[in-house]
Amino acid sequence: MRFHIITLGCPKNTVDSEMMAELLRRAGHVQVDQPRRADVLIVNTCGFIAPAREESYAALRKLAVGKRRGQRLVAAGCLAQRYGEAIRQKVPEVDALIGTQSWPEIVTLFERLEAQEPAQAPCILSPGGNLVASVPRRAILGATAYLKIADGCDAACAFCAIPLIKGPQRSKPLADVLREAKELAAQGVRELVLIAQDTTAYGRDRSETDALAHLLQALSREVPELEWLRILYAYPQHVTPRLIEVMAGLPQVCHYLDLPLQHGHPDVLRRMNRPHRV
The missing domain is CATH 3.30.750.210 (Transcription Regulator spoIIAA)
Structure with a gap:
């Protein structure tokens, strides 16, 4: 599937997004630079303070409004980890959740999205995941x-x-x-x-x-x-x-x-x- 990632929050989220993208590419998925071209939209959210949470909800709502038929929207990261139920209530168009402790399982989440109907809403929010999993790196910020x-x-x-x-x-x-x-x-x-x-x-x-x-x-x-x-x-x-x-x-x-x-x-x-x- 084609995917597009939007990253909010701190540099640690930037690294996690980069690593999720690498895992997905290695599994045969293709990263695209425009949301409209993607089959799956991923927002790597921040949930640390109130303004960051509101920014994350706003980003999810903006993508939800423009979703085309068959396109999936995934809330990832800190907001999903702690406020998953709130996301479902405030942005019901979200099709799946993956928490910040579970980002190494992003390929599994994609497999579930491909196999299931959107109404089943895959959710991976397990505590105790491998926060420091190591993935081959790409230089995306120049020097x-x-x-x-x-x-x-x-x-x-x-x-x-x-x-x-x-x-x-x-x-x-x-x-x-x-x-x-x-x-x-x-x-x-x-x-x-x-x-x-x-x-x-x-x-x-x-x-x-x-x-x-x-x-x-x-x-x-x-x-x-x-x-x-x-x-x-x-x-x-x-x-x-x-x-x-x-x-x-x-x-x-x-x-x-x-x-x-x-x-x-x-x-x-x-x-x-x-x-x-x-």
Whole structure:
């Protein structure tokens, strides 16, 4: 089938969409650049905050209005994971749901769409899926690329729905990260942007110490074509002296950490139920 993907939300969704597209292409499906040419329309949604949810509903409604006979509409991602029933009520034209924890099963969802009547509405929202499944990479942003090294979160911040949507932190194995980096570098990528819900917690779910520092060293050694390594979504409670030492010593690593603004005030952190003494 021909498919078209619209991606909303953060860079992690961008990577998930890219990987879903690759899985579908490898299964014989064809990606098209215009919704009207597609048999299946996929919206990879964001469900983190109210404006993002409304943007996702609006994108689904817009596609629903223009659906032609036989065309299917799939809601994927965070909004589908947590608000699947609300999607069915607000946009009844949606034919299938696949959650952010289940994106590696996109080919299975397509098989169900081909085999079933639209009224049966396939739904794959299983918790505990492989958030960090590794798929062969394509460079779609020119000389820069996002590389998701982990997903999910173990924190219990007072305001945040991410653990409810994505579940606990899961780190991508080092071998998979290196393989993806090499694939991207071979296609001309020179800046690699490492992303996760908390990049500085990389490896903690596997009881590894200073795993991010080790990862940076491995990338520098194994993928010398990379000129810039940038780290996003860092949190100070997991920044160690070893990480700072490695970052300072590797010329490829951009010498700053992307930290949320609220980490500048302990009272704000206390109200957010985040560690406020680090």
